[in-house]
Amino acid sequence: MRTTIGDHLRKLRTGSTLTQERLAERAGVSVETIRKLEQNERTSARMSTLNRLATALGVPTTALMGSAAQAQAMREPDAEPLGLVDVRRALTPVSGLDGRSAVGDPETGPPSVADVRRSILTANTIYHANDYAAALGLIPGLLDEARALVGFSDGDERLTAHALASRAHQLAGRLLIQLRRLDLAHVALASALDHARHSGDQMVGAAAVAPMCWLLLRQARFAEAEALAVRTADQVEPRLSTASPAELAAWGFLLMKGASAAVRDARHADARDMLDLAAAGAHRLGDRPSPDADITGNDYSAEGVHLMRVEAAVIADRPDEALALAQQVPQSPQVTPSSRQRHRLDVAHSHVQTGAYADATGVLMDLRERAPAWLRQQRYARDIVQSISEKRRRAMTTELAELTSLVGA
Incomplete structure (x- = not known):
């Protein structure tokens, strides 16, 4: 039996000698919420509620997460029905027929815009730290909180609520893509796009399209991914001389997604043209960060475009060019850890293609040390490890055996 949020909450609360009533008072949540969580009548809670409970108990929010999410993040065989x-x-x-939820929400009262925004930032920080188990445990409460905000809002605040709900569903979609739950990711991202339309915010809409393109790439739907990226980029294309960082980032990131699709569809010249255009925008952007980069995963920058050039060379089966380009990567504060990690897999793959198996193994061992949960989810990593195992003539090293065990090669 795997432990739940309520199991952790009960253990931490009793260990602190606090009663449910006292914890409720200190955290500013209802006793009913605590009771239902501890009795497992409810297995998730709003993100802001978990933050308040954790603060009152003097522990990090992730200390309340259940182990089913950990099993899902580590791809344990029986994790599917529990972790998701x-x-x-x-x-x-x-x-039901009356429109009421089949599962009642023990929490009453509307969350605030600040609560939901803070919850998205917290969950996104955990996601980019590669702590997928904790992120998976937080996502249900975040989505419930965002939905509640939409339901309780009206007027201009409702537009803001829809924008935040779109951001929350985008994050859920990106996490589910990483966990290779692609059909469920499609549900999340379709909802993100729907909320973006209701928000009336074109930048939110562009941000929702980008992970949908990523999902289509994962499903080998290259023509659809390119068409969606290019059409949306045309819709939001700014005037470079006057564009804001947010406008440049939304447009340029879509061009990168379009290039990624085109090169996979063996249309290398079109991919190069899109990357050249994206590079011009990145030069104009400079080091100015997009204001929502931390909650959209948009790491558009000169470095991001360069990493895409490396990826394009790998896909075109030009490993020497890829390795040469990898030696010239400019550094940018906007690039996310997952993008750099994905780039390192391109470097490892290129080393394998040129027969430098020890170098490839060294890159993978570094990733194993820095981001084991992320690496375990990467089919690309498994393919690289299998290639090393098949091509090298010597007996398997201890490091290669550890990598094989981690990625399931």
Whole structure:
């Protein structure tokens, strides 16, 4: 039996000698919420609620996460029904004939815009730290909180609520893509696009399109991914001389997604043209960060465009060119850890293609040390490890054996 949020909460609360009433008072949440969590009548809670409970108990929010999410993040064989059940509930809620939810929400009262924005930032920080187990545990409460904000809002605040709900669903979609739950990711990203349309904010809409393009790439739907990216980029294309960082980042990131699709469809010249255009925008952007980069995963920058050039060389089966380009990568504060990690897999792959198996193994061992949860989810990493095992003539090293065990090669 895997432990739940309520199990952790009960253990931490009793260990602190606090009663449910005293914890409720200190955290500013209802006793009913605590009771239902501890009795497992409810297996998730709003992100802001978890933050308040953790603060009152003097522990990090991740200390409340259940181990089912850990099993899902580490791809344990029996993790599917347990690790994703609350995410499925949050993404596909069930209502009866009267329109009421089949599962009652023990929390009452509307969350605030500040609460939801803070929750998205917290979950996104955990996601980019490669702590997928903790992120997976937080996502259901985040989605519930965002949905509640939309339901309680009206007027201009409702538009803001829809924008935040779109951001929350984008994050859920990106996490589910990393966990290779592509159909569920599609549900999340379709909802993100729907909320973006209701928000009336073109930048939010562009941000929602980018992970949908990533999902289509994962499904080998290259023509659709390119068409969606290019059409949306045309819709949001700014005047470079006057564009804001947010406008430049939204447009340039879509061009990168379009290039990624084109090169996979063996249309290398078109990919190069898009990357050249994206590079011009990145030069104009300079070091000015997009204001929402930390909650959209948009790491458009000169470095990001250069990493895409390396990837394009790898896909075109030009490993020597890829390795040469990898030696010239400019550094940018905007690039996310997952983008740099993906780039390192391109470097490892190129080393394998040129027969430098020890160098490839060294790159993978460094990733194993820095981001084991991320590496375990990468089919690309598994393919690289299998290639090393098949091509090298010597007996398997201890390091290669450890990598094989981690990625399931």
